[in-house]
Amino acid sequence: MTNYLSISDILVTNEKVPCKFLHDLPKMGFLDPSAADDDLKAGTNVEIPLWLAESLFSRRPPLVGVDLPKIYKETYREILNADACTVDMHKLGQHFYELGCYIAKHDIKGEVATTLINTFQQRFRMILSASVSTDSISSFQPLSASERDRTAAAMITEAALSGWLKRGDCPLTTANMVANHRKRKRAEMEML
Amino acid sequence: MDPYEIEFIGENRIVSIIPNFSYDKIYLICGEFGPFRAGLPMNVPLWLAVMLKQKQKCRLVPPDWMDLDVLENIKEEEKRSRFFTKMPNEHYMVEAKLILGAASEDIPRAAEIKTIIKDIWDIRMSKLRTSMDALMKSGGSYGRLDHLTMMEINSVKPLLPAAMDELYRIKMMTRKSTPATLNTSTFSQSGSSQNI
Amino acid sequence: MSTEDLDLSADEEEITAETVLKTLQSAWQNERLAPEILPHRNDMVECMLGQIQHMERNINKLPKTDLRACIHKMELNRIKYIICNYLKTRLNKIEKYCISIVNEERQRTESGTNYLTPSEFRYAQEYLVNMENHLKNTVLNHVPGRMQTFEHNKMAVYPNLQSHVFLKANSTVNGIVLEDMIGDQDEEIDLEEDSQHILQYKPIADLVKNGKVQLV
Numbered sequence: 215m216t217n218y219l220s221i222s223d224i225l226v227t228n229e230k231v232p233c234k235f236l237h238d239l240p241k242m243g244f245l246d247p248s249a250a251d252d253d254l255k256a257g258t259n260v261e262i263p264l265w266l267a268e269s270l271f272s273r274r275p276p277l278v279g280v281d282l283p284k285i286y287k288e289t290y291r292e293i294l295n296a297d298a299c300t301v302d303m304h305k306l307g308q309h310f311y312e313l314g315c316y317i318a319k320h321d322i323k324g325e326v327a328t329t330l331i332n333t334f335q336q337r338f339r340m341i342l343s344a345s346v347s348t349d350s351i352s353s354f355q356p357l358s359a360s361e362r363d364r365t366a367a368a369m370i371t372e373a374a375l376s377g378w379l380k381r382g383d384c385p386l387t388t389a390n391m392v393a394n395h396r397k398r399k400r401a402e403m404e405m406l
Numbered sequence: 407m408d409p410y411e412i413e414f415i416g417e418n419r420i421v422s423i424i425p426n427f428s429y430d431k432i433y434l435i436c437g438e439f440g441p442f443r444a445g446l447p448m449n450v451p452l453w454l455a456v457m458l459k460q461k462q463k464c465r466l467v468p469p470d471w472m473d474l475d476v477l478e479n480i481k482e483e484e485k486r487s488r489f490f491t492k493m494p495n496e497h498y499m500v501e502a503k504l505i506l507g508a509a510s511e512d513i514p515r516a517a518e519i520k521t522i523i524k525d526i527w528d529i530r531m532s533k534l535r536t537s538m539d540a541l542m543k544s545g546g547s548y549g550r551l552d553h554l555t556m557m558e559i560n561s562v563k564p565l566l567p568a569a570m571d572e573l574y575r576i577k578m579m580t581r582k583s584t585p586a587t588l589n590t591s592t593f594s595q596s597g598s599s600q601n602i
Numbered sequence: 603m604s605t606e607d608l609d610l611s612a613d614e615e616e617i618t619a620e621t622v623l624k625t626l627q628s629a630w631q632n633e634r635l636a637p638e639i640l641p642h643r644n645d646m647v648e649c650m651l652g653q654i655q656h657m658e659r660n661i662n663k664l665p666k667t668d669l670r671a672c673i674h675k676m677e678l679n680r681i682k683y684i685i686c687n688y689l690k691t692r693l694n695k696i697e698k699y700c701i702s703i704v705n706e707e708r709q710r711t712e713s714g715t716n717y718l719t720p721s722e723f724r725y726a727q728e729y730l731v732n733m734e735n736h737l738k739n740t741v742l743n744h745v746p747g748r749m750q751t752f753e754h755n756k757m758a759v760y761p762n763l764q765s766h767v768f769l770k771a772n773s774t775v776n777g778i779v780l781e782d783m784i785g786d787q788d789e790e791i792d793l794e795e796d797s798q799h800i801l802q803y804k805p806i807a808d809l810v811k812n813g814k815v816q817l818v
Binding site for chain 1: 543
């Protein structure tokens, strides 16, 4: 659900995904860099861009089967389900969520979908803390592209609000030390 | 929206002043005010009160709720309850900032009042953050937030609605019934015009 | 100075300028916060512009340092800000959702339920033509023949009506159905007067347009 001109979508659909070709395709050998032949044989596994994979998949009969990229497979899914906040999303997949949405369609069991949702919900808390922290954005456990955008937007809002509170003849701010002390006390209260 | 726009909206609230001059009634588009009689209290919009104060033409009368006892009660209630307390009005923070900013000498014990208002604000903001996380974890598509003021609601934009939008999009795109499609819909990614 | 008569019993009903201003403020707030373009309130805008003109004439009769002039001027500036921002917000949406707005407005004109004023509609159409020409001149005319068409339906950007908004209920509204597009669990909620909620825009779009809820 993105618009035609969405740069993010263009980048996402350019990502390569592993596919298995289900039919012989004459003259398409160039798609496989390791193939010697001019023709592509059925059963070959090749990584091709998502836009091509989806196009070939949507033919009737489908010309390829799309496999799950490594980061959406079981090993990684388990790590994410356990504690998504420790994962370096920038390294794992800058477009983790967006690509995941396309990939999830090819996952019959629906486990990718569950992991995506779970991961998103867990990491929301990170973005929440990041937005009120005074550290710069780069000090946080690296985020995916969309997480970074959301965090940056949240930081802007927070800065605008603090700016408003501080301005004028009545700066409504408390010393950081006092603020942290209160936060700790409040945390204790909430746990009671 | 940015805080100044919300302040702008909040400035329409009616507050009480004591002018030091006398004038007939004035007929503004937003209503009639006056007559102004030196030494007698009267009601005007907050933006006008601040302007007159800055021109040293009046004193501000503290709103009923800007009283240490009232605020202490609110603060206790806020600490005690899981939910958000009903604040004395929709724009308490705007009133506080403008009134204490322009006319702190007219408000008895202004410094303490300032501190306690900021305390209440901090407690509420912290509660708000916890609620946001809880809302996302519980599915993130609907929430009820009575008694939150506009400034507080604005502080969570665009983070909360954008996150809820994206979560919804992920759920929609990965639901089992539809076949894989490539870019056939044309919805804009950030739907609202909120960040103009 | 003559005191202004604020009753607008000119043509139709008796509405005070105060009510018009409140309605306009409310419309401005909704327009800022709604994902789609809302029905125009040009009647309110025109009325306010008339009031402003009237006021300015009166203010000019006063000495410049008169306190009253100052007060009135300040109020007029506030009102002008609302009007400008309201119109600017609408124009932004028109530019962003150009193709879809033009299409939808054509249909709405047939049933007399326009959302745009005549001049806004003209603007939208001209903007669309300009955009098309621009893209044709810079890109499409230079690509292979078969790809040269400007595909309106692909290029159209639609506002995200599923986006989440905050609202306050002005009066009690019962039985809002929150469709569950993902599962089968449609939920029904009631909006009590003065309650506040966050939910998707689509189910409450009509309530915004008929004034039963206010976006915050």
